[in-house]
Amino acid sequence: MLLQPLASVAGAHPLSGTIAEYVWVLPILPLIGFVLNGLLSLVPSYHAGPADPGAGHGSSHAHSARVEHALAEQQAEHAGAPGTDSHLQARSRVASIAGVIGPLVVALSFALAVAMFVAMLKVSGQMHEPFVKRFFSWMPVGSLHIDWAFQLDQLSMMMVLIITGVGTLIHIFSVGYMRDDPGFARYFAYLNLFVALMLVLVLGASYPVMFVGWEGVGLASYLLIGFWFNDKINADAGKKAFIVNRVGDFGFLIAMFLLWANLGTLDFTGVAAHVGMLPVGGAVVTAICLFFLLGCTGKSAQIPLYIWLPDAMQGPTPVSALIHAATMVTAGVYLIARSSFLFSMAPVAELTVAVIGAATAFFAATIGLKQWDIKKVLAYSTISQLGYMFIAAGVGAYVSGMFHLMTHAFFKALLFLGSGAVINAMHEAYHHTDSHADAQDMRNMGGLRRYMPATWILMWIATLAISGIPPFAGFFSKDEILGGVFARAGHSTLASAHWLGIPGSGLLYAVYVLGLAGAFLTAIYMTRLMLYTFHGPNRTGEQEAKHLHETSWVMLWPLIALGALSVVGGWVNLPNFLDALGPVGALERWLDPVVGAAALRVTGGTPAEVGHGTELGLVALAVLIAIAGIALAVLVLKPAALVPKAQAAPEHGIQRVLADKYYVDEAVDEVIVTPVVQGSRNVLWRVIDAGIIDGLFVNGAAFATRSLGWIGSQLQTGEVGTYAWVFVIGVLAVLGAFTIR
Amino acid sequence: MVAESLIISAVLFAIGVVGVLIRRNAIIIFMCVELMLNAVNLSFIALSRLYGITGQVFVLFVMTVAAAEAAVGLAIIISIFRHHESVDLQNINILKG
Numbered sequence: 001m002l003l004q005p006l007a008s009v010a011g012a013h014p015l016s017g018t019i020a021e022y023v024w025v026l027p028i029l030p031l032i033g034f035v036l037n038g039l040l041s042l043v044p045s046y047h048a049g050p051a052d053p054g055a056g057h058g059s060s061h062a063h064s065a066r067v068e069h070a071l072a073e074q075q076a077e078h079a080g081a082p083g084t085d086s087h088l089q090a091r092s093r094v095a096s097i098a099g100v101i102g103p104l105v106v107a108l109s110f111a112l113a114v115a116m117f118v119a120m121l122k123v124s125g126q127m128h129e130p131f132v133k134r135f136f137s138w139m140p141v142g143s144l145h146i147d148w149a150f151q152l153d154q155l156s157m158m159m160v161l162i163i164t165g166v167g168t169l170i171h172i173f174s175v176g177y178m179r180d181d182p183g184f185a186r187y188f189a190y191l192n193l194f195v196a197l198m199l200v201l202v203l204g205a206s207y208p209v210m211f212v213g214w215e216g217v218g219l220a221s222y223l224l225i226g227f228w229f230n231d232k233i234n235a236d237a238g239k240k241a242f243i244v245n246r247v248g249d250f251g252f253l254i255a256m257f258l259l260w261a262n263l264g265t266l267d268f269t270g271v272a273a274h275v276g277m278l279p280v281g282g283a284v285v286t287a288i289c290l291f292f293l294l295g296c297t298g299k300s301a302q303i304p305l306y307i308w309l310p311d312a313m314q315g316p317t318p319v320s321a322l323i324h325a326a327t328m329v330t331a332g333v334y335l336i337a338r339s340s341f342l343f344s345m346a347p348v349a350e351l352t353v354a355v356i357g358a359a360t361a362f363f364a365a366t367i368g369l370k371q372w373d374i375k376k377v378l379a380y381s382t383i384s385q386l387g388y389m390f391i392a393a394g395v396g397a398y399v400s401g402m403f404h405l406m407t408h409a410f411f412k413a414l415l416f417l418g419s420g421a422v423i424n425a426m427h428e429a430y431h432h433t434d435s436h437a438d439a440q441d442m443r444n445m446g447g448l449r450r451y452m453p454a455t456w457i458l459m460w461i462a463t464l465a466i467s468g469i470p471p472f473a474g475f476f477s478k479d480e481i482l483g484g485v486f487a488r489a490g491h492s493t494l495a496s497a498h499w500l501g502i503p504g505s506g507l508l509y510a511v512y513v514l515g516l517a518g519a520f521l522t523a524i525y526m527t528r529l530m531l532y533t534f535h536g537p538n539r540t541g542e543q544e545a546k547h548l549h550e551t552s553w554v555m556l557w558p559l560i561a562l563g564a565l566s567v568v569g570g571w572v573n574l575p576n577f578l579d580a581l582g583p584v585g586a587l588e589r590w591l592d593p594v595v596g597a598a599a600l601r602v603t604g605g606t607p608a609e610v611g612h613g614t615e616l617g618l619v620a621l622a623v624l625i626a627i628a629g630i631a632l633a634v635l636v637l638k639p640a641a642l643v644p645k646a647q648a649a650p651e652h653g654i655q656r657v658l659a660d661k662y663y664v665d666e667a668v669d670e671v672i673v674t675p676v677v678q679g680s681r682n683v684l685w686r687v688i689d690a691g692i693i694d695g696l697f698v699n700g701a702a703f704a705t706r707s708l709g710w711i712g713s714q715l716q717t718g719e720v721g722t723y724a725w726v727f728v729i730g731v732l733a734v735l736g737a738f739t740i741r
Numbered sequence: 742m743v744a745e746s747l748i749i750s751a752v753l754f755a756i757g758v759v760g761v762l763i764r765r766n767a768i769i770i771f772m773c774v775e776l777m778l779n780a781v782n783l784s785f786i787a788l789s790r791l792y793g794i795t796g797q798v799f800v801l802f803v804m805t806v807a808a809a810e811a812a813v814g815l816a817i818i819i820s821i822f823r824h825h826e827s828v829d830l831q832n833i834n835i836l837k838g
Contacts, residue, residue, distance in 0.1 A: 718834035
């Protein structure tokens with residue numbers, strides 16, 4: 001049953017013998033960083049010294065947790081020995097080591113990835129199969145053989161570059177953002193662990209290896225969401241993310257079981273080679289895809305499992321940028337693109353993906369309209385943008401999905417890091433005056449462009465990119481998705497399929513309209529965020545505003561790099577009508593060996609294309625809608641009329657519903673959490689555990705043992721006469737037995 | 742001759758067993774035990790006619806052990822009497838757990 005990779009059958013792979021042989025080093029480097037930083041975080045003298053700027057005041061606004069943490073540590077540590085300079089030195093020295101190791105290991109991984117990319121470019125013409133590197137046999141159980149193997153192909157190469165590239169920038173940003181935090185080394189340990197496991201996820205050559213990374217990034221996400229665990233709300237958010245993801249992981253596992261039961265292999269190459277044994281559109285392949293989809297909705301925060309992502313914003317902002325916007329949450333899109341050979345065989349599952357994506361893209365965008373917390377806006381924006389990637393993956397436009405994944409990684413990381421810079425500035429301003437106001441609420445911001453001009457410009461670049469304004473990166477990728485949906489709604493295997501009785505063609509046109517509407521809302525809520533944060537009068541407070549200032553260089557230059565990527569990122573996959581700007585569809589050709597065949601199967605053998613005029617019309621429509629959204633926001637929203645959060649009046653009607661996120665969390669609490677808790681308490685605890693387990697089994701066993709012992713003890717009367725009788729009877733019985741025999 | 746000796750031996754032994762079982766006085770029970778021992782001795786002697794000198798040697802051993810047992814047993818009975826003012830075994834059940 002063990003399937004050899006095609007490459008080893010067909011002779012040496014073009015990448016064998018090159019630097020790609022060292023693919024295992026990619027995740028090992030951040031793993032080493034995790035171990036070193038984890039050890040550093042155990043150094044006791046590391047924790048906040050007496051002169052720590054963060055521990056000087058006892059305020060409790062947005063980042064109160066880390067300040068209080070610092071204070072507690074300080075008191076505990078210096079209870080016996082009042083502050084000396086040696087403590088401060090020990091702290092800063094150790095901190096600077098963690099601040100070097102953390103970004104360095106990821107940067108080294110990135111450098112190695114670039115070298116592999118160059119090697120792959122050289123042989124890209126001959127590379128039709130993935131380069132699979134086997135290290136050891138992991139699970140040889142009966143006919144189930146799973147190797148610990150990494151797979152390097154065009155798709156995983158792209159993901160590795162995004163993860164390590166954006167990861168390096170965010171690690172550098174973190175050095176500035178987390179500099180006063182007592183958990184500095186622990187933070188970098190977790191962040192390195194995340195990068196290592198994310199690389200395992202995308203490099204794994206089989207579903208089980210991928211699942212290790214899948215679970216591992218969930219763990220890292222949990223650890224980082226609850227990074228400031230002294231506040232219960234943060235710890236709860238971490239638990240919520242973990243538990244909601246368990247639901248999705250259940251789907252992933254079932255899908256793997258089904259694959260194993262039907263195909264007898266779990267390697268990507270093996271499944272791709274044998275999937276033809278299953279009937280196209282059959283129940284088995286559809287079920288496998290739908291269970292994988294359940295896993296994807298958990299990891300990529302789609303309806304119905306999106307509820308954990310907004311809460312995940314409780315973590316440090318660079319974490320939100322790296323894990324909850326740029327990389328981990330895109331794992332679901334990666335999984336669908338990686339399994340394109342499966343999904344392209346199940347039109348119903350594909351349409352489900354597209355419908356979920358479209359619904360999420362629109363639904364999350366409406367919530368984003370009325371959020372006041374700057375990070376919550378971005379969180380719902382992320383959910384919405386992931387919806388677009390799902391739309392693309394759902395209609396078989398895998399390249400467009402991966403393209404949007406990449407551009408989104410650039411501009412959303414930029415948006416999050418920019419908001420991190422804003423929050424940092426707000427936090428420090430409030431710190432100087434010991435104010436307790438919310439540093440993340442946009443009603444407390446306003447007019448920040450005067451204090452942070454560089455951040456302001458960069459954030460506008462990202463906003464235009466996400467809104468889909470040319471020539472920024474988001475324009476190309478979002479346009480390609482919407483155009484792809486439109487083309488496939490006209491003619492494809494999906495258009496001729498039915499989904500719950502609805503013709504696929506009509507469904508895809510509805511997806512297209514929802515996508516356009518989502519783009520309109522995206523432009524509105526992002527412009528709203530910019531207007532309220534950077535424009536209009538300042539609402540921070542007179543005293544506080546004096547302390548607002550531009551962010552430090554260590555945090556600014558990753559923003560600049562991401563800003564540049566957000567501008568030029570779209571160039572990697574130019575549409576046909578812009579052939580004057582450079583080679584058309586470079587990413588399309590790059591990913592063709594991985595997803596090309598599957599994409600062709602969805603479209604029915606010929607590439608999905610619409611006429612030149614139609615294409616230009618669609619582009620014009622999308623751009624007009626984005627511009628209309630921005631214009632509407634500028635015209636309608638009045639930043640000058642806003643009042644700080646403390647004086648704000650409560651909202652009414654539909655605005656209240658949006659601000660309260662359609663009460664989905666409350667509904668989940670009522671419908672799922674409360675019954676589960678009640679059932680656990682009244683049935684599982686009181687009946688099963690206390691009644692049956694404790695009562696019947698534990699105490700019952702004790703009672704039975706004691707009863708038997710009591711019966712046995714009655715034989716012992718203590719009277720010699722009785723013993724003599726028993727003895728004689730016994731002797732007679734033995735003698736009798738011998739005699740009779 | 743052997744057969745008659747063995748019958749006497751069996752009768753003596755049975756008397757000893759019955760005495761042990763039905764009497765309460767420790768001294769009498771003790772004497773019944775001695776009776777059983779000597780009944781066995783008698784059968785040893787009788788059988789040594791058929792099977793050689795070994796049985797007679799065994800009798801010497803049994804008498805030796807019986808003497809030692811008598812010494813220990815009587816000492817126990819005396820100390821029981823000192824404790825309980827009685828040698829009636831029905832009153833003595835301190836062995837009960």
